[in-house]
Amino acid sequence: MKSPSQPRDRGIPEATVARLPLYLRALHGMAERGIATVSSEDLAGAAGVNSAKLRKDLSHLGSYGTRGVGYEVEYLVYQISRELGLTQDWAVAIVGVGNLGRALANYGGFVSRGFRVAALVDADPEVVGDTIAGLNVEHIDDLEAVIARRGVSIVVLAIPAAAAQKVCDRVIAVGVTSILNFAPVVLSVPDGVDVRKVDLSIELQILAFHEQRKAGGPLMAVDSQ
Amino acid sequence: MKSPSQPRDRGIPEATVARLPLYLRALHGMAERGIATVSSEDLAGAAGVNSAKLRKDLSHLGSYGTRGVGYEVEYLVYQISRELGLTQDWAVAIVGVGNLGRALANYGGFVSRGFRVAALVDADPEVVGDTIAGLNVEHIDDLEAVIARRGVSIVVLAIPAAAAQKVCDRVIAVGVTSILNFAPVVLSVPDGVDVRKVDLSIELQILAFHEQRKAGGPLMAVDSQ
DNA sequence: ATCCCTTTGTGAACCGATGCACAAAGTCGC
DNA sequence: GCGACTTTGTGCATCGGTTCACAAAGGGAT
Ligand SMILES: NC(=O)c1ccc[n+]([C@@H]2O[C@H](COP(=O)([O-])OP(=O)(O)OC[C@H]3O[C@@H](n4cnc5c(N)ncnc54)[C@H](O)[C@@H]3O)[C@@H](O)[C@H]2O)c1
Ligand SMILES: NC(=O)c1ccc[n+]([C@@H]2O[C@H](COP(=O)([O-])OP(=O)(O)OC[C@H]3O[C@@H](n4cnc5c(N)ncnc54)[C@H](O)[C@@H]3O)[C@@H](O)[C@H]2O)c1
Numbered sequence: 158m159k160s161p162s163q164p165r166d167r168g169i170p171e172a173t174v175a176r177l178p179l180y181l182r183a184l185h186g187m188a189e190r191g192i193a194t195v196s197s198e199d200l201a202g203a204a205g206v207n208s209a210k211l212r213k214d215l216s217h218l219g220s221y222g223t224r225g226v227g228y229e230v231e232y233l234v235y236q237i238s239r240e241l242g243l244t245q246d247w248a249v250a251i252v253g254v255g256n257l258g259r260a261l262a263n264y265g266g267f268v269s270r271g272f273r274v275a276a277l278v279d280a281d282p283e284v285v286g287d288t289i290a291g292l293n294v295e296h297i298d299d300l301e302a303v304i305a306r307r308g309v310s311i312v313v314l315a316i317p318a319a320a321a322q323k324v325c326d327r328v329i330a331v332g333v334t335s336i337l338n339f340a341p342v343v344l345s346v347p348d349g350v351d352v353r354k355v356d357l358s359i360e361l362q363i364l365a366f367h368e369q370r371k372a373g374g375p376l377m378a379v380d381s382q
Numbered sequence: 383m384k385s386p387s388q389p390r391d392r393g394i395p396e397a398t399v400a401r402l403p404l405y406l407r408a409l410h411g412m413a414e415r416g417i418a419t420v421s422s423e424d425l426a427g428a429a430g431v432n433s434a435k436l437r438k439d440l441s442h443l444g445s446y447g448t449r450g451v452g453y454e455v456e457y458l459v460y461q462i463s464r465e466l467g468l469t470q471d472w473a474v475a476i477v478g479v480g481n482l483g484r485a486l487a488n489y490g491g492f493v494s495r496g497f498r499v500a501a502l503v504d505a506d507p508e509v510v511g512d513t514i515a516g517l518n519v520e521h522i523d524d525l526e527a528v529i530a531r532r533g534v535s536i537v538v539l540a541i542p543a544a545a546a547q548k549v550c551d552r553v554i555a556v557g558v559t560s561i562l563n564f565a566p567v568v569l570s571v572p573d574g575v576d577v578r579k580v581d582l583s584i585e586l587q588i589l590a591f592h593e594q595r596k597a598g599g600p601l602m603a604v605d606s607q
Numbered sequence: 608a609t610c611c612c613t614t615t616g617t618g619a620a621c622c623g624a625t626g627c628a629c630a631a632a633g634t635c636g637c
Numbered sequence: 638g639c640g641a642c643t644t645t646g647t648g649c650a651t652c653g654g655t656t657c658a659c660a661a662a663g664g665g666a667t
Contacts, residue, residue, distance in 0.1 A: 172654060178587040182566060196614065205568035209617095209656055216616055224615040224662040241587050242594030249586070256485040261582070263481045266566065272586050311589055334596060335589040337582075341407060341491065343430035351592045353585045357486070357562075360578045361474070361497050362403040362466050364536055364560040367576045369467030371559060397624060421644065434626055434647095441646055449632045449645045 169240070173214040177237050179204045180211065184234045196227035238271075248275035250309040252324055253316030254284055254294055257339055261315060262290040275307040280320075300324070301331045311335045318342040325352075394465070398439040402462050404429045405436065409459045421452035463496075473500035475534040477549055478541030479509055479519055482564055486540060487515040500532040505545070525549070526556045536560045543567040550577075 183203035321340035408428035426433040546565035
């Protein structure tokens with residue numbers, strides 16, 4: 158008996174990484190509905206991609222399918238989760254508890270995937286000390302201490318653009334290397350630090366561009382998702 | 383005297399479209415600080431991209447720079463705005479006024495770019511009739527009427543995943559072709575409809591993947607922004 | 608055991624996007 | 638006016654990602 162298939166290549170394409178959570182979500186839905194096995198065709202359909210792409214993506218993790226049959230749902234959930242690092246739980250701090258930060262703090266969707274909101278931080282004395290989503294809001298002056306104490310490894314920035322770079326520098330200084338930024342500003346960070354940004358306004362502008370094009374000339378419209 | 387430079391090619395690469403808002407934001411900042419002219423090098427720096435890419439992107443819109451000098455800030459702002467369709471204003475409806483929908487409704491960042499929140503819609507009788515951010519929350523039963531009455535052309539979905547496809551179908555049925563989806567679900571739409579999705583949970587999972595890699599093997603870390 | 612049917616895993620062609628490097632174009636100082 | 642200098646616009650090589658299409662692998666029926 159030989160080892161069936163090792164994790165293989167350590168270099169997974171970025172585009173693949175970005176789709177793994179999509180597959181995972183689809184698989185969770187299937188597991189809940191009691192589906193034990195799924196073909197690349199069906200899983201690709203559920204995730205909204207084409208089946209060749211799905212198979213190539215999964216092939217980067219290893220050879221986890223069975224020809225003629227498909228993929229075992231539970232097993233694949235485990236493999237993808239492990240690859241994404243979701244078998245451990247991650248402590249997340251949200252800096253900025255305004256409109257957006259509050260919504261994020263109250264959102265249940267993280268916890269379900271191994272992300273735990275471990276700290277809320279704000280600068281406004283009006284807000285500091287409040288309890289939001291069961292957490293005490295701490296003062297920005299204590300940022301470094303809070304990150305250390307709670308073992309935070311991912312920081313979410315939900316503060317005004319003008320304050321983002323400064324806070325960003327501070328969390329990097331205490332060793333944080335993963336940042337999710339909602340402020341509409343380009344953060345400058347050293348190598349080794351990952352910044353992902355979510356910019357609502359950019360999304361709307363892209364939609365407007367296509368919308369205008371559709372209205373202007375009856376040419377073609379592209380679907381992107 | 384000949385025409386100096388017409389809008390050129392009508393086929394702008396998707397990757398370029400996605401960066402135009404970034405340039406626009408940087409340019410607005412410069413205009414505010416009274417900068418009249420900017421080189422591709424400086425603008426690229428401010429937008430966090432490399433200068434060759436910036437020049438190629440702008441070349442798709444037309445030849446709006448002056449060799450030896452750079453780009454005139456005001457003029458470029460106008461050209462990019464026009465290309466993105468921001469010279470008209472867009473009526474946006476937000477469906478789902480929960481944690482997230484509320485934050486969006488209260489956010490000032492849209493209006494500044496020609497997007498006007500023209501309607502709020504929800505299914506919860508507890509919420510319908512409330513005034514949020516100066517707008518009356520309307521009932522989901524009136525969705526079609528509200529969209530028509532307010533001239534909505536972009537719909538933002540901030541409702542639970544289970545409800546998203548149904549509402550999506552309804553807005554498409556009354557002619558909406560641009561949707562921004564926050565619900566963690568793959569929407570199925572006909573050709574000609576653009577869906578953009580924002581999925582926080584996916585962003586965190588991507589960060590977790592890289593974070594795990596950094597911790598596990600001291601190999602390399604990629605910066606992405 | 609053997610054959611047939613299904614579905615995976617992947618080689619190879621293709622496609623769009625990126626980055627280099629430089630000629631062309633224009634400015635500015637004298 | 639002219640020459641030196643700056644910066645754009647783009648041709649070209651390259652790269653990462655997508656898609657096609659099929660040989661290889663495995664399951665199930667007989
Ligand atoms: N609300 C949205 O829907 C939305 C959408 C897209 C982008 N954004 C961006 O997200 C960020 C937050 O938006 P918001 O609507 O929640 O703003 P907000 O003004 O409601 O909240 C900002 C919070 O950050 C706090 N803060 C300010 N400076 C701080 C600092 N130095 N350290 C710690 N906390 C600080 C403030 O006290 C406030 O509580 C902004 O950059 C905004 O542009 C928001
Ligand atoms: N809150 C966040 O930070 C966050 C982050 C990422 C994704 N999301 C996603 O965004 C969506 C909204 O999140 P939320 O936290 O605001 O949820 P929420 O439960 O606070 O709000 C949802 C709102 O939608 C309304 N609604 C439900 N069904 C509806 C229907 N058929 N028509 C119209 N309205 C309906 C509800 O009455 C409620 O007001 C969810 O899909 C969630 O997964 C939220």
